[in-house]
Amino acid sequence: MDKPIVSLARNENIELAVIQALDQIKLPNLNNKTILLKPNVGREVGPKLGVNTNPDVVSAVFNYLNSRFEAKFLLGDSPIINTDTNKAFISSGYSNLINNNKLQYIDLDDPPPITLKIPKGRVIKDIKVTGYWNEIDCIISIPVLKMHMHCGASLSFKNLKGIIYKRNKIKLHHLQFPEIIAQLKPNLNKVKELDIAISDLSHIIKPELVIIDASYALEGMGPSSGNKVKMDTIIASNNFLAADIIALALTRQDWSLNDVPHLKLISELGKKNPKSYRDIVTIPEDFQKFKRNLEAPPTTITIKYNNVRFISEQACSACLSTVTNLLKNNIEFIEENYTSDNPLRIAIGKGLNESDLYEDTFLIGNCTANNKDSGIFIKGCTPVESSIIDIIRKKIEERK
Numbered sequence: 001m002d003k004p005i006v007s008l009a010r011n012e013n014i015e016l017a018v019i020q021a022l023d024q025i026k027l028p029n030l031n032n033k034t035i036l037l038k039p040n041v042g043r044e045v046g047p048k049l050g051v052n053t054n055p056d057v058v059s060a061v062f063n064y065l066n067s068r069f070e071a072k073f074l075l076g077d078s079p080i081i082n083t084d085t086n087k088a089f090i091s092s093g094y095s096n097l098i099n100n101n102k103l104q105y106i107d108l109d110d111p112p113p114i115t116l117k118i119p120k121g122r123v124i125k126d127i128k129v130t131g132y133w134n135e136i137d138c139i140i141s142i143p144v145l146k147m148h149m150h151c152g153a154s155l156s157f158k159n160l161k162g163i164i165y166k167r168n169k170i171k172l173h174h175l176q177f178p179e180i181i182a183q184l185k186p187n188l189n190k191v192k193e194l195d196i197a198i199s200d201l202s203h204i205i206k207p208e209l210v211i212i213d214a215s216y217a218l219e220g221m222g223p224s225s226g227n228k229v230k231m232d233t234i235i236a237s238n239n240f241l242a243a244d245i246i247a248l249a250l251t252r253q254d255w256s257l258n259d260v261p262h263l264k265l266i267s268e269l270g271k272k273n274p275k276s277y278r279d280i281v282t283i284p285e286d287f288q289k290f291k292r293n294l295e296a297p298p299t300t301i302t303i304k305y306n307n308v309r310f311i312s313e314q315a316c317s318a319c320l321s322t323v324t325n326l327l328k329n330n331i332e333f334i335e336e337n338y339t340s341d342n343p344l345r346i347a348i349g350k351g352l353n354e355s356d357l358y359e360d361t362f363l364i365g366n367c368t369a370n371n372k373d374s375g376i377f378i379k380g381c382t383p384v385e386s387s388i389i390d391i392i393r394k395k396i397e398e399r400k
């Protein structure tokens with residue numbers, strides 16, 4: 001059989017689900033290798049919110065593999081900008097794993113980076129990745145299943161963006177290749193440079209094994225502000241694309257790969273690559289019983305408060321998370337100081353239209369610098385929440 005195999009298991013005891021899912025597939029030989037366990041720990045948030053990978057899943061994966069292979073295990077990630085790696089791991093429940101002396105916890109951003117060439121890349125020809133790159137024989141991607149405003153969904157391949165060194169991740173959000181976009185648009189209308197850049201990475205980075213954590217998935221406004229959904233499900237495969245396709249088939253039945261353009265682009269890179277769930281064998285065969293529809297990510301952001309006007313045009317996840325958290329954490333303050341007639345205006349991203357801006361619009365982040373004369377510019381990439389709120393308070397005082 002040529003078709004890739006994807007294994008699924010569901011159990012409230014998520015460790016048992018991991019064991020079952022891994023028991024059902026033939027694992028690669030990991031003996032004598034240095035293996036990076038790569039969860040998604042991109043943000044400093046609490047555990048089991050569907051934002052970072054559930055540490056119980058990572059722990060179960062490690063215990064399973066460590067008992068079967070003589071290998072060196074590394075555990076690490078590089079979070080979004082302005083996020084401390086240690087704090088992200090500790091806040092999301094990884095203390096026991098970090099202190100487990102049978103594996104080595106690493107901050108992927110610690111050593112100086114290594115530059116990898118991507119000769120076949122369409123929009124990126126080289127990329128700076130973690131300085132640990134040459135020590136790693138294989139990567140095991142352990143993402144959390146989540147909807148994603150910029151990419152449709154974030155699954156096992158998107159998770160590998162954490163291999164990119166520090167702020168080099170942001171460069172993927174700033175690429176401009178209008179001619180390539182114009183060529184692709186007729187068949188892939190949601191495509192952006194970011195999607196092409198992620199698919200370019202697949203020429204040089206391939207996980208050996210993926211275990212998708214859908215213990216708690218994230219629906220709606222992912223990658224960080226959606227709602228968690230308990231699914232108690234694990235999806236495992238040696239074929240990352242097949243695993244991602246099945247994860248989508250479970251959670252967005254009305255979608256095709258066109259809705260997650262980076263996966264569509266990767267699927268087109270090889271004739272044998274799966275294009276839909278029909279090209280994949282699942283264990284068990286009837287994967288429909290694992291279905292759980294997740295709310296799609298919004299295409300535009302609507303903030304629930306009628307006293308806030310928020311514009312996001314071509315911003316990356318870091319500014320988006322900062323602003324959504326700021327609004328969440330300061331509801332009372334906003335209620336006290338703004339009304340629907342006199343709203344708090346916030347704009348982020350490099351694609352803003354001057355005509356949408358007012359002189360009292362807070363232009364947050366360096367990406368808005370081109371429009372800085374059209375509002376109140378707050379520099380930083382991304383500015384921290386406390387400094388933004390301080391500036392907003394100061395402006396309110398001045399207004400009084």
Ligand code: SF4
Nearest residue numbers: 316319365366367381
């Ligand atoms: S300023 Fe904000 S949107 Fe722009 S790259 Fe920095 S974090 Fe992303």
